[in-house]
Amino acid sequence: MKIVVLGGTGMIGSKVIANLTERGHEAVAASPDTGVNTVTGEGVADALRGADVVVDVTNSPSWDEQAVRHFFVTSTGNQLAAEEAGGVGHHVVLSIVGADQEPESGYLRAKVAQENVVKESGRPYTIVRSTQFCEFVRSIAEAGAEGDIIRLTNAYFQPIAADDVARLLTEAIVAPPANATIEIGGPEAIPLDELARRTLAHDGDPRTVVTDPEAPYFGAKVGERALTPGADARLGEVRFDDWLANNVPPK
Numbered sequence: 022m023k024i025v026v027l028g029g030t031g032m033i034g035s036k037v038i039a040n041l042t043e044r045g046h047e048a049v050a051a052s053p054d055t056g057v058n059t060v061t062g063e064g065v066a067d068a069l070r071g072a073d074v075v076v077d078v079t080n081s082p083s084w085d086e087q088a089v090r091h092f093f094v095t096s097t098g099n100q101l102a103a104e105e106a107g108g109v110g111h112h113v114v115l116s117i118v119g120a121d122q123e124p125e126s127g128y129l130r131a132k133v134a135q136e137n138v139v140k141e142s143g144r145p146y147t148i149v150r151s152t153q154f155c156e157f158v159r160s161i162a163e164a165g166a167e168g169d170i171i172r173l174t175n176a177y178f179q180p181i182a183a184d185d186v187a188r189l190l191t192e193a194i195v196a197p198p199a200n201a202t203i204e205i206g207g208p209e210a211i212p213l214d215e216l217a218r219r220t221l222a223h224d225g226d227p228r229t230v231v232t233d234p235e236a237p238y239f240g241a242k243v244g245e246r247a248l249t250p251g252a253d254a255r256l257g258e259v260r261f262d263d264w265l266a267n268n269v270p271p272k
Protein backbone atom coordinates (compact mmCIF):
# COMPACT_ATOMS: atom_id res chain seq x y z
CA MET A 22 0.00 0.00 0.00
CA LYS A 23 1.01 3.63 -0.44
CA ILE A 24 0.78 5.24 2.99
CA VAL A 25 1.39 8.95 3.52
CA VAL A 26 2.37 9.91 7.06
CA LEU A 27 1.68 13.58 7.78
CA GLY A 28 4.11 14.49 10.56
CA GLY A 29 6.24 11.59 9.36
CA THR A 30 9.43 13.42 10.35
CA GLY A 31 8.36 13.64 14.03
CA MET A 32 9.05 11.31 16.95
CA ILE A 33 6.19 8.85 16.34
CA GLY A 34 5.95 9.51 12.59
CA SER A 35 9.57 8.56 11.86
CA LYS A 36 9.15 5.27 13.75
CA VAL A 37 5.90 4.52 11.87
CA ILE A 38 7.65 5.18 8.53
CA ALA A 39 10.39 2.70 9.52
CA ASN A 40 7.83 0.04 10.56
CA LEU A 41 5.76 0.40 7.39
CA THR A 42 8.83 0.35 5.15
CA GLU A 43 10.05 -2.81 6.88
CA ARG A 44 6.68 -4.44 6.12
CA GLY A 45 7.12 -3.64 2.42
CA HIS A 46 4.74 -0.68 2.13
CA GLU A 47 5.49 2.52 0.22
CA ALA A 48 5.63 4.86 3.23
CA VAL A 49 6.05 8.58 2.52
CA ALA A 50 6.82 11.16 5.23
CA ALA A 51 5.24 14.59 4.71
CA SER A 52 5.81 17.74 6.79
CA PRO A 53 6.77 21.39 6.28
CA ASP A 54 10.36 20.17 5.78
CA THR A 55 9.19 18.22 2.70
CA GLY A 56 7.01 21.11 1.41
CA VAL A 57 3.72 19.91 2.91
CA ASN A 58 1.87 22.20 5.32
CA THR A 59 -1.46 20.80 6.49
CA VAL A 60 -2.53 24.14 8.02
CA THR A 61 -2.04 26.31 4.93
CA GLY A 62 -2.84 23.37 2.65
CA GLU A 63 0.43 23.84 0.73
CA GLY A 64 1.47 20.62 -1.01
CA VAL A 65 -1.23 18.46 0.63
CA ALA A 66 -3.13 17.40 -2.50
CA ASP A 67 0.10 16.48 -4.31
CA ALA A 68 1.46 14.57 -1.31
CA LEU A 69 -1.72 12.51 -0.93
CA ARG A 70 -2.02 11.59 -4.62
CA GLY A 71 -2.35 7.81 -5.03
CA ALA A 72 -2.36 7.15 -1.28
CA ASP A 73 -4.34 4.21 0.09
CA VAL A 74 -4.01 5.36 3.70
CA VAL A 75 -3.23 8.74 5.28
CA VAL A 76 -1.83 8.88 8.82
CA ASP A 77 -1.99 12.08 10.87
CA VAL A 78 0.73 12.31 13.52
CA THR A 79 1.25 16.06 13.17
CA ASN A 80 1.56 18.22 16.25
CA SER A 81 1.01 21.92 16.79
CA PRO A 82 4.14 24.03 17.28
CA SER A 83 2.17 26.25 19.69
CA TRP A 84 0.09 24.94 22.60
CA ASP A 85 -1.64 28.28 23.17
CA GLU A 86 -5.35 27.44 23.36
CA GLN A 87 -6.49 29.33 20.24
CA ALA A 88 -3.44 28.32 18.22
CA VAL A 89 -3.63 24.63 19.03
CA ARG A 90 -7.34 24.44 18.23
CA HIS A 91 -6.79 26.29 14.94
CA PHE A 92 -3.94 23.92 14.11
CA PHE A 93 -5.75 20.63 14.69
CA VAL A 94 -9.12 21.66 13.22
CA THR A 95 -7.72 23.37 10.10
CA SER A 96 -5.02 20.77 9.50
CA THR A 97 -7.50 17.89 9.78
CA GLY A 98 -10.07 19.61 7.56
CA ASN A 99 -7.46 20.19 4.85
CA GLN A 100 -6.30 16.57 5.01
CA LEU A 101 -9.81 15.14 4.78
CA ALA A 102 -10.81 17.42 1.89
CA ALA A 103 -7.76 16.24 -0.08
CA GLU A 104 -8.51 12.62 0.87
CA GLU A 105 -12.07 12.94 -0.41
CA ALA A 106 -10.89 14.50 -3.68
CA GLY A 107 -8.25 11.77 -4.12
CA GLY A 108 -10.39 8.82 -2.99
CA VAL A 109 -8.13 7.86 -0.07
CA GLY A 110 -9.67 4.86 1.70
CA HIS A 111 -8.51 5.25 5.32
CA HIS A 112 -7.60 8.18 7.61
CA VAL A 113 -5.74 7.24 10.80
CA VAL A 114 -5.13 9.84 13.50
CA LEU A 115 -3.25 9.66 16.80
CA SER A 116 -5.13 11.21 19.71
CA ILE A 117 -5.00 11.01 23.50
CA VAL A 118 -6.69 8.68 26.00
CA GLY A 119 -9.08 10.64 28.21
CA ALA A 120 -9.00 13.76 26.02
CA ASP A 121 -12.75 14.19 26.54
CA GLN A 122 -12.40 13.72 30.32
CA GLU A 123 -10.39 16.92 30.83
CA PRO A 124 -12.51 19.75 29.41
CA GLU A 125 -10.45 22.44 31.20
CA SER A 126 -7.37 21.65 29.13
CA GLY A 127 -7.16 23.69 25.91
CA TYR A 128 -4.79 21.17 24.28
CA LEU A 129 -7.05 18.20 25.05
CA ARG A 130 -10.14 20.13 23.92
CA ALA A 131 -8.34 20.75 20.63
CA LYS A 132 -7.64 17.02 20.26
CA VAL A 133 -11.35 16.28 20.82
CA ALA A 134 -12.21 18.91 18.19
CA GLN A 135 -9.75 17.18 15.83
CA GLU A 136 -11.44 13.82 16.48
CA ASN A 137 -14.86 15.36 15.79
CA VAL A 138 -13.73 16.72 12.41
CA VAL A 139 -12.68 13.16 11.50
CA LYS A 140 -15.89 11.52 12.78
CA GLU A 141 -18.13 14.06 11.03
CA SER A 142 -16.27 13.89 7.70
CA GLY A 143 -17.97 10.73 6.47
CA ARG A 144 -14.54 9.40 5.45
CA PRO A 145 -13.37 5.92 6.59
CA TYR A 146 -11.22 6.39 9.70
CA THR A 147 -9.53 4.95 12.74
CA ILE A 148 -8.86 7.15 15.75
CA VAL A 149 -6.07 5.71 17.90
CA ARG A 150 -6.03 7.23 21.37
CA SER A 151 -2.74 6.73 23.23
CA THR A 152 -1.75 7.34 26.82
CA GLN A 153 1.17 9.67 27.58
CA PHE A 154 4.51 8.72 26.05
CA CYS A 155 7.34 7.66 28.43
CA GLU A 156 9.47 10.19 26.54
CA PHE A 157 7.34 13.05 27.96
CA VAL A 158 7.18 12.05 31.62
CA ARG A 159 10.22 14.17 32.46
CA SER A 160 8.79 17.32 30.89
CA ILE A 161 5.34 16.66 32.41
CA ALA A 162 7.01 16.40 35.83
CA GLU A 163 9.08 19.54 35.23
CA ALA A 164 5.86 21.52 34.76
CA GLY A 165 5.25 21.09 38.53
CA ALA A 166 8.71 22.35 39.57
CA GLU A 167 8.81 25.10 42.21
CA GLY A 168 12.42 25.57 43.37
CA ASP A 169 13.51 22.46 45.24
CA ILE A 170 10.14 20.75 45.10
CA ILE A 171 8.02 19.34 42.32
CA ARG A 172 4.30 19.45 43.03
CA LEU A 173 2.36 16.78 41.16
CA THR A 174 -0.96 15.01 41.11
CA ASN A 175 -1.18 11.35 42.12
CA ALA A 176 -3.63 10.65 39.30
CA TYR A 177 -2.73 7.48 37.43
CA PHE A 178 -0.82 7.66 34.17
CA GLN A 179 -0.09 4.62 32.02
CA PRO A 180 3.01 5.67 30.10
CA ILE A 181 3.81 3.96 26.81
CA ALA A 182 7.16 3.93 25.05
CA ALA A 183 7.25 5.63 21.64
CA ASP A 184 8.40 2.35 20.07
CA ASP A 185 5.26 0.63 21.40
CA VAL A 186 3.06 3.54 20.20
CA ALA A 187 4.52 3.21 16.71
CA ARG A 188 4.14 -0.58 16.69
CA LEU A 189 0.48 -0.54 17.82
CA LEU A 190 -0.32 2.40 15.54
CA THR A 191 1.20 0.52 12.61
CA GLU A 192 -1.19 -2.39 13.31
CA ALA A 193 -4.14 0.03 13.03
CA ILE A 194 -2.74 1.59 9.83
CA VAL A 195 -2.48 -1.70 7.95
CA ALA A 196 -5.88 -2.95 9.21
CA PRO A 197 -9.17 -1.94 7.54
CA PRO A 198 -10.80 1.26 8.87
CA ALA A 199 -12.37 0.64 12.29
CA ASN A 200 -14.66 3.68 11.90
CA ALA A 201 -14.26 3.87 15.67
CA THR A 202 -11.84 4.91 18.39
CA ILE A 203 -9.37 2.37 19.72
CA GLU A 204 -7.12 2.85 22.74
CA ILE A 205 -3.48 1.97 23.33
CA GLY A 206 -1.48 2.33 26.52
CA GLY A 207 1.55 1.27 28.49
CA PRO A 208 1.61 -2.02 30.42
CA GLU A 209 1.09 -0.54 33.92
CA ALA A 210 -0.74 2.36 35.55
CA ILE A 211 1.44 4.37 37.95
CA PRO A 212 0.58 7.66 39.71
CA LEU A 213 2.33 10.67 38.17
CA ASP A 214 4.03 11.65 41.45
CA GLU A 215 5.52 8.14 41.65
CA LEU A 216 6.69 8.27 38.01
CA ALA A 217 8.45 11.54 38.83
CA ARG A 218 10.10 10.10 41.97
CA ARG A 219 11.45 7.18 39.94
CA THR A 220 12.75 9.58 37.27
CA LEU A 221 14.45 11.81 39.85
CA ALA A 222 16.04 8.77 41.53
CA HIS A 223 17.30 7.59 38.13
CA ASP A 224 18.75 11.05 37.47
CA GLY A 225 20.25 11.46 40.96
CA ASP A 226 18.16 14.64 41.17
CA PRO A 227 17.85 15.74 44.84
CA ARG A 228 14.54 17.57 44.48
CA THR A 229 11.49 16.35 46.40
CA VAL A 230 8.19 15.39 44.81
CA VAL A 231 5.21 16.67 46.80
CA THR A 232 1.91 14.88 46.17
CA ASP A 233 -0.95 17.29 45.52
CA PRO A 234 -4.15 15.84 44.04
CA GLU A 235 -5.14 19.41 43.04
CA ALA A 236 -1.95 20.02 41.02
CA PRO A 237 -2.82 20.68 37.36
CA TYR A 238 -1.86 18.66 34.29
CA PHE A 239 -2.09 20.66 31.05
CA GLY A 240 -3.67 23.46 33.10
CA ALA A 241 -6.41 21.36 34.66
CA LYS A 242 -6.97 19.18 37.72
CA VAL A 243 -7.02 15.60 36.52
CA GLY A 244 -9.34 12.78 37.64
CA GLU A 245 -7.67 9.80 39.32
CA ARG A 246 -8.28 7.43 36.39
CA ALA A 247 -9.19 9.95 33.65
CA LEU A 248 -5.98 9.31 31.70
CA THR A 249 -5.90 5.51 31.89
CA PRO A 250 -7.40 3.45 29.07
CA GLY A 251 -10.38 1.11 29.20
CA ALA A 252 -10.28 -2.67 29.51
CA ASP A 253 -10.19 -3.18 25.71
CA ALA A 254 -7.00 -1.16 25.21
CA ARG A 255 -4.09 -2.74 23.37
CA LEU A 256 -1.06 -2.52 25.64
CA GLY A 257 2.62 -1.97 24.94
CA GLU A 258 5.32 -4.17 26.41
CA VAL A 259 7.91 -1.75 27.79
CA ARG A 260 7.61 -1.05 31.53
CA PHE A 261 8.48 2.45 32.67
CA ASP A 262 11.41 1.31 34.86
CA ASP A 263 12.90 -0.68 31.96
CA TRP A 264 12.37 2.25 29.61
CA LEU A 265 14.18 4.56 32.07
CA ALA A 266 17.05 2.11 32.50
CA ASN A 267 17.47 1.34 28.81
CA ASN A 268 16.67 4.59 27.06
CA VAL A 269 17.52 7.50 29.30
CA PRO A 270 21.05 8.31 30.35
CA PRO A 271 20.90 9.78 33.88
CA LYS A 272 21.16 13.57 33.72
Ligand SMILES: NC(=O)c1ccc[n+]([C@@H]2O[C@H](COP(=O)([O-])OP(=O)(O)OC[C@H]3O[C@@H](n4cnc5c(N)ncnc54)[C@H](OP(=O)(O)O)[C@@H]3O)[C@@H](O)[C@H]2O)c1
Pocket residue numbers: 027028029030031032033034051052053054055057058059060061077078079080081082115116117118132150151152153154157
Ligand atom coordinates in the same frame (compact mmCIF):
# COMPACT_ATOMS: atom_id res chain seq x y z
N1 LIG B 1 2.90 13.44 24.00
C1 LIG B 1 2.08 12.48 24.35
O1 LIG B 1 2.23 11.91 25.44
C2 LIG B 1 0.97 12.08 23.41
C3 LIG B 1 0.06 11.11 23.79
C4 LIG B 1 -0.93 10.70 22.89
C5 LIG B 1 -1.00 11.30 21.62
N2 LIG B 1 -0.10 12.27 21.27
C6 LIG B 1 -0.20 12.85 19.91
O2 LIG B 1 0.82 12.28 19.10
C7 LIG B 1 0.99 13.10 17.94
C8 LIG B 1 2.44 13.08 17.47
O3 LIG B 1 3.30 13.49 18.51
P1 LIG B 1 4.90 13.54 18.32
O4 LIG B 1 5.46 13.68 19.69
O5 LIG B 1 5.38 12.44 17.44
O6 LIG B 1 5.05 14.92 17.54
P2 LIG B 1 6.41 15.64 17.07
O7 LIG B 1 7.60 14.80 17.30
O8 LIG B 1 6.37 17.03 17.64
O9 LIG B 1 6.20 15.73 15.49
C9 LIG B 1 5.23 16.56 14.94
C10 LIG B 1 5.25 16.43 13.43
O10 LIG B 1 4.25 17.32 12.91
C11 LIG B 1 4.83 18.02 11.81
N3 LIG B 1 4.15 19.28 11.60
C12 LIG B 1 4.14 20.38 12.39
N4 LIG B 1 3.42 21.37 11.80
C13 LIG B 1 2.96 20.86 10.61
C14 LIG B 1 2.19 21.38 9.55
N5 LIG B 1 1.71 22.63 9.58
N6 LIG B 1 1.94 20.59 8.48
C15 LIG B 1 2.42 19.31 8.43
N7 LIG B 1 3.16 18.76 9.41
C16 LIG B 1 3.43 19.53 10.49
C17 LIG B 1 6.27 18.20 12.22
O11 LIG B 1 7.07 18.53 11.09
P3 LIG B 1 8.43 19.40 11.25
O12 LIG B 1 9.37 18.56 12.06
O13 LIG B 1 8.86 19.60 9.82
O14 LIG B 1 8.03 20.66 11.95
C18 LIG B 1 6.59 16.81 12.78
O15 LIG B 1 6.85 15.91 11.71
C19 LIG B 1 0.39 14.48 18.31
O16 LIG B 1 -0.78 14.71 17.54
C20 LIG B 1 0.02 14.34 19.79
O17 LIG B 1 -1.15 15.06 20.13
C21 LIG B 1 0.87 12.65 22.12
